[in-house]
Amino acid sequence: MSEETKLYLLDVEGATSPISLVYEQLFPYAKRHLEPYLRAQVREPWIDEELAADLALLAEENTAEDKSAGAPVLASPEEGASWEGAVPEAAAYLAWLMEKDRKSTALKALQGRVWRAGFEAGELVGTVFDDVPIALARWSREGRVAIYSSGSVEAQQLLFRHSSAGDLTPYLSAYFDTRVGAKTTAASYRAIAAAMDVKTEEIAFVSDVVRELDPAREAGCVTWLSVRDGNAPVADPHGHAVIASFTDVR
Numbered sequence: 001m002s003e004e005t006k007l008y009l010l011d012v013e014g015a016t017s018p019i020s021l022v023y024e025q026l027f028p029y030a031k032r033h034l035e036p037y038l039r040a041q042v043r044e045p046w047i048d049e050e051l052a053a054d055l056a057l058l059a060e061e062n063t064a065e066d067k068s069a070g071a072p073v074l075a076s077p078e079e080g081a082s083w084e085g086a087v088p089e090a091a092a093y094l095a096w097l098m099e100k101d102r103k104s105t106a107l108k109a110l111q112g113r114v115w116r117a118g119f120e121a122g123e124l125v126g127t128v129f130d131d132v133p134i135a136l137a138r139w140s141r142e143g144r145v146a147i148y149s150s151g152s153v154e155a156q157q158l159l160f161r162h163s164s165a166g167d168l169t170p171y172l173s174a175y176f177d178t179r180v181g182a183k184t185t186a187a188s189y190r191a192i193a194a195a196m197d198v199k200t201e202e203i204a205f206v207s208d209v210v211r212e213l214d215p216a217r218e219a220g221c222v223t224w225l226s227v228r229d230g231n232a233p234v235a236d237p238h239g240h241a242v243i244a245s246f247t248d249v250r
Contacts, residue, residue, distance in 0.1 A: 005222065006202040008139040009192065011183075012149040012156065014208030015226045021127045026155075027098055029118050030111045035091035037114050042083040051113070055083055055090060058106035062093055072096055103150045105178050112154035119162040126159030128168070129228065135246035136171035146174040148192065148205070153177050183212040189219035206243070208232070213240045224249060 013019050041051055056076055065071040072092040077083055083090070097107045118124035139145050147156045153175040160168040174196060181188030193200045200220035207213050208226040217223045217240070225240040243249055 004202055005204045006143045006198045007193075007196050007204070008143060008145045009148050009189075009203050009205045009216075009221070010145065011205075011207035011209070011212065011226070012147060012151060012159065014228055014231045015206050016132050016147075017126065017128050017159070018228065018230050019208075019232075020230055021159075022151075025124060025127075026111070026115060029124060030114050031095060031098060033114045033118070034094050034110065035087065037117070038087045038090060038110075039084075042087060047083060052083065054106050054109045054113075055086075058090060058093065058104075058110070059086075061104055061106055070096070103178055103182070105152075108150065108152040108155065108177060112152035112158070115155050115158055119158045124158075124162070126161075126163040128160075128163050128165055129245070130165075131246045133165040133168060133171075135249070136168055140171040140173075144173040144196065145171055146176060146192070146196065147172060148176040148180075148183065148188075150178055150183065153179075183207075183209075184215055186215040186219040189216045189221055193219075204249075206246075206249070208234075210234060210236070210238050210240065214238060 010016055013022050059074050059076040062074040067073065072089060074089045074093045077086055094107055094110060097104050115124060136145055149156055156175045157169065160172060176192055180191050189200055193203060204222040205216040206224045206226055208231045213223040213225060223240045225234065225237050225242045227242055227244050
């Protein structure tokens with residue numbers, strides 16, 4: 001790794017954690033618990049303002065959907081009306097988004113709420129690869145470490161606070177999700193650099209997805225392609241340096 005690196009920016013799925021964590025644990029847990037969670041939280045007379053905002057964003061995203069693709073219809077309640085009657089439609093749309101593996105900001109926020117309960121109850125554990133804790137400790141001494149994932153900031157914090165290696169959050173300086181921008185656009189990496197007060201050339205980004213690494217490199221970042229066990233095979237790494245473990249990062 002270059003001596004100029006000041007920020008180690010890490011993807012989660014396929015980089016710090018096995019992809020199976022998401023598809024075999026987190027997604028199934030969310031599918032089982034989202035509708036019961038919403039039913040419990042939107043009952044009158046109170047609804048959390050942030051939850052109401054997440055649901056409004058979900059309905060806004062639904063409005064932009066091409067319904068011919070099979071997306072369930074979700075309409076916002078009329079002004080002053082409760083979300084309670086819209087819970088079945090919201091749950092159906094959320095399930096559809098998960099099935100399509102869509103990077104919906106509203107979905108990620110609502111999943112994070114459900115996962116919080118699961119992590120705090122000990123029903124979920126944030127599995128990380130064995131080499132991750134040592135690497136985070138070392139990199140946090142050398143510079144700073146941040147997470148950039150399509151999962152919500154809250155979900156990221158939960159995963160690393162309740163990880164299989166204990167609480168890893170002391171090693172992490174910042175968390176970024178799709179609210180900073182899509183991982184497939186160079187502008188997102190420039191925005192992260194600005195937020196962290198570093199140059200893009202001082203960022204080393206690790207991901208298992210070439211279409212994320214390409215724009216990061218376009219923005220000026222150092223890039224590393226993660227090829228962990230369980231990751232999808234990559235036929236062409238597009239010239240990105242390849243690592244099988246964080247111990248390979250030099």
